[in-house]
Amino acid sequence: MLSFLPYRSRFLALSLLLLLLSLCVLPVRSVHQSSSFPSSWWKFQGDSRNSGEYLAKQKPVGKLKWVFNVERQFQSSPTLGANGLVYIGGADDVVYAVDTATGLVKWEFETGRSAASHGVHSSVLVGRDGTVYVGSSDHSFYCLNGDTGKLKWKFKTGSAIKSSPALGADNTVYFGSMDRFLYALDAETGQLKWKFQTGSYVESSPALDAEGNLYFGSRDGYVYSLDPSGTLRWKFLAGGDLEEAPALSRDGRLYIGSRRENVFVYKVFCINSRTGTQEWSIDTAAYVDSSIAVSSQQMIYFSTSDGVLHSLDGTTGKSLWKQETTDNGGYINPVIGAGNLIYAGASNGKLYALDGKSGKTVWSLKLDGFLNSSIAIGADGVLYVAGKNLYAVK
Numbered sequence: 001m002l003s004f005l006p007y008r009s010r011f012l013a014l015s016l017l018l019l020l021l022s023l024c025v026l027p028v029r030s031v032h033q034s035s036s037f038p039s040s041w042w043k044f045q046g047d048s049r050n051s052g053e054y055l056a057k058q059k060p061v062g063k064l065k066w067v068f069n070v071e072r073q074f075q076s077s078p079t080l081g082a083n084g085l086v087y088i089g090g091a092d093d094v095v096y097a098v099d100t101a102t103g104l105v106k107w108e109f110e111t112g113r114s115a116a117s118h119g120v121h122s123s124v125l126v127g128r129d130g131t132v133y134v135g136s137s138d139h140s141f142y143c144l145n146g147d148t149g150k151l152k153w154k155f156k157t158g159s160a161i162k163s164s165p166a167l168g169a170d171n172t173v174y175f176g177s178m179d180r181f182l183y184a185l186d187a188e189t190g191q192l193k194w195k196f197q198t199g200s201y202v203e204s205s206p207a208l209d210a211e212g213n214l215y216f217g218s219r220d221g222y223v224y225s226l227d228p229s230g231t232l233r234w235k236f237l238a239g240g241d242l243e244e245a246p247a248l249s250r251d252g253r254l255y256i257g258s259r260r261e262n263v264f265v266y267k268v269f270c271i272n273s274r275t276g277t278q279e280w281s282i283d284t285a286a287y288v289d290s291s292i293a294v295s296s297q298q299m300i301y302f303s304t305s306d307g308v309l310h311s312l313d314g315t316t317g318k319s320l321w322k323q324e325t326t327d328n329g330g331y332i333n334p335v336i337g338a339g340n341l342i343y344a345g346a347s348n349g350k351l352y353a354l355d356g357k358s359g360k361t362v363w364s365l366k367l368d369g370f371l372n373s374s375i376a377i378g379a380d381g382v383l384y385v386a387g388k389n390l391y392a393v394k
Contacts, residue, residue, distance in 0.1 A: 041080045041376040041384075044123035044164035045291050046335070048208040049248040052293030052301075052374070053336040058381035060337075062353065062363040065382060065392040066103030070096070074386040075119040076134075076164070077333075077374035081126045081146050086376065086384050086392075087134075089120025095134055095142075096390075097149060100378065103392060107149035112138035121162040123205075123374075125173070127187060133173050135161025141175060141183070143190055153190035157183065164205035164245070168212050168228060176202025176216060184230060194230035198222065205245035205291075207254070209273060215254055217242025223256055223269075225276060234276030238269050245291040247300070248273060249314055255300055257288025268292070268302070270317060280317040284310070290333040291374065293342075299356065301334040301342055309334060309344060311359060323359035325352070333374040338381070345371025345385050351393060367391050 045052045076089040085097045085106055093113050097106040111120060122135035130146040137160040143152040158179030165175040173187040178201045184193040199220030206216040212228040219241045225233040240260035247255045254271040266287040270279040286306035293301045298314040307330020311320040325331060329348025337343055340356035347370050353362040369388030376384040383393045 039080045039082045039126055040379040041078075042126040043079055043166065044077055044125075044205050045245060045247065045293070045374060046377070048166060049250075049294075050205065050207040050245045050291060051247055051249075051295075051336075052291060052334070053295055054377040055296075055338040056377055056379055056381040057338070059339050059341060060353070060381050060383050060394050062351070062365040063394050064365065064367075065394045068096075068098050068103045068105065068390040070094075070389070072119070073369070073388045074373060074390060075121045076123040076386075078376040078384040078386055078390065079124045079126055080376055080378060080384070081130055081132070083130055083147055085146065086390070087124035087126065087132055087146075088373075088386055088390055089122065089124065089134060089136070091119035093119055093136060093138065095120055095124065095132075095144070095149070097146070098390060100382070100384075100392065109142070109144055109149040109151070111136035111142060112140060118160070122175070123164040125165040125167055127167060128171075131187070133165050133167075133187070135163060135165065135175055135177070137161070139177075139179075141165075141185070143187070155183075155185055155190045155192070157181070159201075162203045163216075166206045166208050166214070168208060170212070170228065172228070174206050174208075174214055176204060176206070176218075178203070180218070182206065182214070182216060182224070182226070196224070196226055196230050196232070198224065203243045207246050207248045209248060209252070213273075215246050215248060215273060217244070217246060217256055217258075219243065221258070223254070223271060223276075225273065236269075236271055236276050236278070238267070240265065244288060247292045247294045249294045249298060250296065251298070253279065253294075253298075253314060255292040255294060255314070257284075257292065257302060259287035266304070268312070268317070270314070282312070282317045282319075293334050293336050295336050295356070301336065301356075303331045303334060303344065305330075307331055307347065309342075309354070309359065311342075311356070321359040323354065325350070332372060335375045335377060337377055343375050343377070343383055345373065345375065345387065347371070349387070351375075351383070351385055351391070365393060
């Protein structure tokens with residue numbers, strides 16, 4: 001059909017046709033490779049950067065969907081699988097898988113117990129194939145079948161694990177331990193790839209950037225960045241305890257809160273993730289008791305131990321607003337949803353939705369007890385939050 005064109009034109013036309021045909025085929029493969037995590041909230045704080053942001057198409061209106069009760073309270077934060085299950089660990093040393101549609105338990109897995117056992121603080125990570133990973137106070141890190149709860153492997157560390165795991169593109173799973181090490185394991189086999197020693201406990205949950213570099217804090221007062229091989233890129237002295245997970249913005253700013261209890265110095269730091277140098281810091285009246293949520297618009301949100309919810313400009317550190325509850329409760333662990341809504345539990349047992357621009361309450365829902373977990377946001381906009389019980393709110 002191209003015979004009427006001169007030879008050079010026929011060649012160019014044929015080349016263009018082949019290019020168009022290749023474009024019709026290649027994107028299918030590319031999309032498959034990029035959709036590594038089909039769940040909206042597959043790990044603590046939702047994604048590899050610990051951003052705490054997910055923009056679901058639907059927004060919840062504050063109606064209770066179901067409640068899942070346990071004998072003791074929950075210690076970790078909920079995460080979601082693509083199989084319709086929500087995963088969470090409890091003070092009873094048990095990992096639970098609960099049906100997101102009904103609130104009924106699908107399976108339970110009991111981790112080991114020790115004399116100093118304080119339950120499962122580590123939040124579950126859901127891998128690309130639905131396998132789940134979690135640490136426990138019994139010093140062990142577990143790999144389980146996400147559908148059945150059957151043990152695949154476990155790895156023993158030297159102390160309790162409160163850090164929530166992260167997963168690299170090469171299928172390496174990372175987590176910290178109270179034995180002062182950050183560990184890197186083969187996610188398939190549980191074999192140790194390397195471990196990196198800090199000067200104190202590693203409770204902080206690592207964040208990863210697009211190149212696979214890791215960022216985490218230690219209670220020795222340093223923020224660390226390692227490359228995927230475990231080699232130190234830089235360390236930044238923030239001082240005090242660094243228990244919370246750092247959050248990484250899309251443009252490479254790293255945020256973390258620190259506390260020096262002996263001298264009552266509480267700060268939030270913004271660090272250049274490439275160089276490890278400080279961009280800005282601010283003092284707070286009380287210590288940051290949550291991971292910092294960072295929005296696509298470079299706004300950050302966090303709570304402090306005096307119950308105040310803060311909003312800052314992530315590029316400058318300028319305070320945009322501060323908000324306290326009006327009914328005897330303190331905000332805890334904010335996350336960011338669609339429509340510029342901020343969701344946060346509170347010590348008074350209420351779940352709040354606030355306007356991200358003004359901090360004003362859009363709606364609140366009275367639940368029960370102290371809501372101490374971070375919130376997971378489902379693809380359908382349903383919120384999952386825990387404390388004494390696990391709640392689904394639509």
